[in-house]
Amino acid sequence: MLKKLCYTLQNISVEEPDMTWWKWLFGGTSTRDDSRYLYVYVQCERCRTPVRVRVDIYNDAAVEFDDREREIGYVWRKDIVDAKCFRPIHAEITFDTARREVARHITGGQYIDAATYTVLTTASTSTRNT
Ligand SMILES: [Zn+2]
Numbered sequence: 001m002l003k004k005l006c007y008t009l010q011n012i013s014v015e016e017p018d019m020t021w022w023k024w025l026f027g028g029t030s031t032r033d034d035s036r037y038l039y040v041y042v043q044c045e046r047c048r049t050p051v052r053v054r055v056d057i058y059n060d061a062a063v064e065f066d067d068r069e070r071e072i073g074y075v076w077r078k079d080i081v082d083a084k085c086f087r088p089i090h091a092e093i094t095f096d097t098a099r100r101e102v103a104r105h106i107t108g109g110q111y112i113d114a115a116t117y118t119v120l121t122t123a124s125t126s127t128r129n130t
Pocket of ligand 1: 044045046047048049082084085086087
């Protein structure tokens with residue numbers, strides 16, 4: 001039973017280390033903030049280095065207007081630079097007015113999911129000998 005609990009904790013901490021431990025420590029008072037942060041995983045198309053970025057949807061995303069000045073949603077844009085080749089990856093995610101994700105665009109790299117990110121970061125440190 002203890003083993004199973006440890007396994008679960010490991011899984012959670014890989015994906016969301018900050019929020020999970022925050023909730024553990026403060027008894028889930030910050031559940032409303034969960035949807036505020038979005039983890040974006042990208043991979044450089046040149047050197048294949050994976051990069052994780054945390055998006056604060058409320059602070060990092062800018063309001064978008066249509067040509068009649070009506071609010072149509074939010075957009076987050078960022079030039080992400082990996083630690084290996086320093087080539088900028090331009091990422092852009094659009095949200096609707098309820099801050100739900102609508103679309104993703106990227107140049108200089110590609111989006112990957114959290115599981116792929118974990119595999120890639122683990123592989124880069126453990127397969128040097130092969
Ligand atoms: Zn790179």
